[in-house]
Amino acid sequence: MTPNEIVELDIQKSINKHIDDFNSFRFNAGAGAGKTYALIETLKYVTINKIAATKSPQKVACITYTNVAVNEIKTRLGNSDAVQVSTIHERLWDIIQRAQPQLLICHREKIVAVIKQHSQKLDDADNKKTKFFAGLNDEQKQIFIEFAMQTKDLFYQSKKLSAKFFKEAYTNRIAIQKSDFLANCIKNIDNFKQVVVLLYKKKRLEDCLERIDAGIERRVNYDSKVNSDRLHYMKFSHDTLLEYGLKLVVTYPTLCRIIIDSYPYFFIDEYQDTHSNVVKFVKTIHDYAIENNKNWVVGYFGDTAQSIYDDGVGRNIASLHDRLVDVDKILNRRSHKQIIDVANKIRADEIVQEPIFEERNNGSVHFFYNSSEDKLTTAQQFLTEYKNDLIKDNGESGETDGEKTKIHCLVLTNKLMANFNRFGNVYEVYQKSTIYFDNLNTQVLSQQLEKLHSTVLSIYHLVKLYQDIKQSVVSYYGIFGASSKNIAFSKASLVIRELKNNEVVSLKDWVDLIIDRLENSDAKDVLGKALTNRVNYEPDKVISADVFQSTLLDNINTLMNEDSENEITAKEKVDSVLALPIISLINWSNFIDGIETDEISYHTYHGTKGEEYKNVAIILEHSFGRMNKDKFKNYFKIVQQSAEERERLLTVPDTKEKHINTQNLLYVACSRAIKNLRVLYLDDISEVENGINAIFGESKLWPIDGNQSSV
Numbered sequence: 001m002t003p004n005e006i007v008e009l010d011i012q013k014s015i016n017k018h019i020d021d022f023n024s025f026r027f028n029a030g031a032g033a034g035k036t037y038a039l040i041e042t043l044k045y046v047t048i049n050k051i052a053a054t055k056s057p058q059k060v061a062c063i064t065y066t067n068v069a070v071n072e073i074k075t076r077l078g079n080s081d082a083v084q085v086s087t088i089h090e091r092l093w094d095i096i097q098r099a100q101p102q103l104l105i106c107h108r109e110k111i112v113a114v115i116k117q118h119s120q121k122l123d124d125a126d127n128k129k130t131k132f133f134a135g136l137n138d139e140q141k142q143i144f145i146e147f148a149m150q151t152k153d154l155f156y157q158s159k160k161l162s163a164k165f166f167k168e169a170y171t172n173r174i175a176i177q178k179s180d181f182l183a184n185c186i187k188n189i190d191n192f193k194q195v196v197v198l199l200y201k202k203k204r205l206e207d208c209l210e211r212i213d214a215g216i217e218r219r220v221n222y223d224s225k226v227n228s229d230r231l232h233y234m235k236f237s238h239d240t241l242l243e244y245g246l247k248l249v250v251t252y253p254t255l256c257r258i259i260i261d262s263y264p265y266f267f268i269d270e271y272q273d274t275h276s277n278v279v280k281f282v283k284t285i286h287d288y289a290i291e292n293n294k295n296w297v298v299g300y301f302g303d304t305a306q307s308i309y310d311d312g313v314g315r316n317i318a319s320l321h322d323r324l325v326d327v328d329k330i331l332n333r334r335s336h337k338q339i340i341d342v343a344n345k346i347r348a349d350e351i352v353q354e355p356i357f358e359e360r361n362n363g364s365v366h367f368f369y370n371s372s373e374d375k376l377t378t379a380q381q382f383l384t385e386y387k388n389d390l391i392k393d394n395g396e397s398g399e400t401d402g403e404k405t406k407i408h409c410l411v412l413t414n415k416l417m418a419n420f421n422r423f424g425n426v427y428e429v430y431q432k433s434t435i436y437f438d439n440l441n442t443q444v445l446s447q448q449l450e451k452l453h454s455t456v457l458s459i460y461h462l463v464k465l466y467q468d469i470k471q472s473v474v475s476y477y478g479i480f481g482a483s484s485k486n487i488a489f490s491k492a493s494l495v496i497r498e499l500k501n502n503e504v505v506s507l508k509d510w511v512d513l514i515i516d517r518l519e520n521s522d523a524k525d526v527l528g529k530a531l532t533n534r535v536n537y538e539p540d541k542v543i544s545a546d547v548f549q550s551t552l553l554d555n556i557n558t559l560m561n562e563d564s565e566n567e568i569t570a571k572e573k574v575d576s577v578l579a580l581p582i583i584s585l586i587n588w589s590n591f592i593d594g595i596e597t598d599e600i601s602y603h604t605y606h607g608t609k610g611e612e613y614k615n616v617a618i619i620l621e622h623s624f625g626r627m628n629k630d631k632f633k634n635y636f637k638i639v640q641q642s643a644e645e646r647e648r649l650l651t652v653p654d655t656k657e658k659h660i661n662t663q664n665l666l667y668v669a670c671s672r673a674i675k676n677l678r679v680l681y682l683d684d685i686s687e688v689e690n691g692i693n694a695i696f697g698e699s700k701l702w703p704i705d706g707n708q709s710s711v
């Protein structure tokens, strides 16, 4: 055993000792240090020595960031009943759902708070949209509210009409003609709709409150399948789950005791990207354990320099959760020295890694730049050259298997990544939707299904259903779910044949086929069950072809169009979704599922968290999309300053936050490489060359004349 291996073993022993002593800890180490590995070792240690040895019925909770990570840990850990690996949402719901009476109180309070928010908005004379309502006197408000309630059906029937037809639909009503002030209120359709929708929402919540108070509603549920709260249906979504969880443990200490008894060992992977409410939740339990002399341990595993999401705690963990023992490790298990040296320069903090083995010294890092206009073609040519060099090098050493020459290419923008992955058209259509640019990354491309926009999620499920039926790889249970037990085999096979044997080129073809079968098939009820199971439609939404069609089109319309959209443009946008080729949608859904099909795999920097690849290509630009103009240019500009000047510039909080975020992103990207890393900067670097060279050593214009560089 080498001295470094002994050091590494000692670190694991110290973690085990903290577990023996119930000392909660934070294992902070750089990329490739073996945090995930240590987490698995820790889980094994606890299972064998604490749970199995004492035949304890207690469980170990292991929380990870994505479903992909859950599966990875489960696979690496092997079958274990004692360890429950899950996302925080799954675990939290499992824990708190039993506290229904307390949840109900929490839910009631939330409803009251949201009603108050709606009322404040309606009373806000400074709000452009609602001020016409705020300006009415009490009597007029009452008349308007009554009018809105009486015309609810009309509103929903007319909602999607253009402003002109919408107004006509309303003004044809005698009630409006009679009243001057009502006619006045409907002058601006956009504002009118905004107020009416708020009134409806408020009313729905008030009705729900009454039902709760009358004891009619007694259960509240977490809905993991949709991405927004539906409080009046007694359902809430992801962020509210974290909010409720925290509120419950703070308000009801008994819940802390129950959690401590059920899960005496609690581990959190990638803590830097965990929501602050989760850390507060865990800290509340930890404090309770200390104050009540209970044996409980939480272990956080992560790296503050890899915090790349806005809602993650990042460096704030130290202030949010004190009384933790720090366990540090500076050895790197993943990469060759050349990669580690660059990564150390980027993170520029107290963690200066070194390779665990001295012989890990054959890596390569090359930085190139090219500022031609056609970035896509330049990047493709660059990758082809990289690939050829790898084949040449590996061929010479007699190693030609795929992984050795496979390149993982990291690009900044989703647009470029989508183009490379052949679903650029899908991304382009979603870009024109109502999803804010900042949210496209999560709501359209997240590998955590719960983060996708609800309609995007339905489209994803529709495409997966198509794929599964087309490929015939899924069982009846996989298609129809629990209801498959009660479905006649003949009907199930009929509906699958009907769906499989028709040509489908676009999403529209697929949707039309489903609609047609819901209308005409002898097994239409069975198809409804498949849609409920796979696309998560409520049973009443698949009761007939018409209802299914209007629900889907309504959803797509809401996804694509603002309320005020011109009717023709609105229809064009809905049609642009339906016209998407099914093959592009399959490429997109494969991306969501992390399925790789090409020799070169393309990812966004964000999407590679926790991964490692032998050969990495990074495509860099000044800007990170439109919203983060000059993100990297500004970063390298700061890097190239003297230490004093850098410190001065970073005293501005906004500059510091942006700088650290960029630094973390570049760190995550570069540290994915095991052996070879090539960076291509697709802009003019003359103003930031010194900053680049300070990190990467030197930068060269690509393509280089004469001999190509060796990998």
Ligand SMILES: Nc1ncnc2c1ncn2[C@@H]1O[C@H](COP(=O)(O)OP(=O)(O)OP(=O)(O)O)[C@@H](O)[C@H]1O
Residues within 6 Å of the ligand: 008, 029, 030, 031, 032, 033, 034, 035, 036, 037, 038, 303, 306, 333, 334, 609, 610, 611, 612, 671
């Ligand atoms: N003790 C060990 N023995 C053998 N291999 C190890 C050990 N620790 C880590 N490794 C290997 O080193 C590599 C990096 O480890 P791991 O992925 O756990 O790092 P990490 O700290 O989680 O990285 P990142 O922060 O970048 O996600 C992996 O291939 C892992 O299997």
